[in-house]
Amino acid sequence: MKNVTVVHHPLIQHKLTQMRKKGTSTAKFRALLQEISLLLAYEITRDFPLTYESIETPLETMERAPVLEGKKLVLVGIMRAGEGILDGMLQIIPSARVGHVGLYRDPTTLAAVEYYCKLPRQMEGRSAIIVDPMLATGHTAIAAITRVKQSRPKNLKFVCILASRRGIQTVMEEHPDVPIFTAAVDRELDEQGYILPGIGDVGDRMFGTK
Ligand code: URA
DSSP states (O other): OTTEEEOOOHHHHHHHHHHHSTTOOHHHHHHHHHHHHHHHHHHHTTTOOEEEEEEEOSSSEEEEEEEEOSSOOEEEEEETTHHHHHHHHHHHOTTOEEEEEEEEEOTTTOOEEEEEEEOOSOOTTOEEEEEOSEESSSHHHHHHHHHHHTTOOSEEEEEOSEEEHHHHHHHHHHOTTSOEEESEEESEEOTTSOEESOOOOHHHHHHTOO
């Protein structure tokens, strides 16, 4: 699928299997989500442009020391499960700005309903990455992407841990310009919109709310 990257790194795949197991504890689940997110961040930022500056090492001047170019990256977490990915990514990109979009799924229609949105100022000129562990029906992702696009970031990516085929297709039809990164693509959705074989309800498993 064009514009979709499945990150097949063995460490990520192993950790995802541990997350899927129903016996995995809340604490372990959260730790695994953070670790996978950190590894995904490494992959997703691979194309970030560098610029060069002159610095002083303890020994001499270095004329062309590489540093990231442009304004600071913005990570946008979809509440509430997106928090788990933010925690992991911020470990290796600690200076990133952070935005939040609050969306819930209407249990009957499965449509995404926005209840909160807070983005950093001056989104123009920044790269933005929207994060949500699950890309299921695609409705939430589409709503979040539409919302963040209104702030006119320089470019935009969508990152999840697990996607359904249908969810990817739905998002790509609406936003073909937004690259999607995921650790795996699962078979299908059940009638409640859960991914199969899946991970279960990530918010509940992260926070122990069920
Ligand atoms: N959200 C979840 O937490 N799990 C799914 O399987 C789908 C959406």
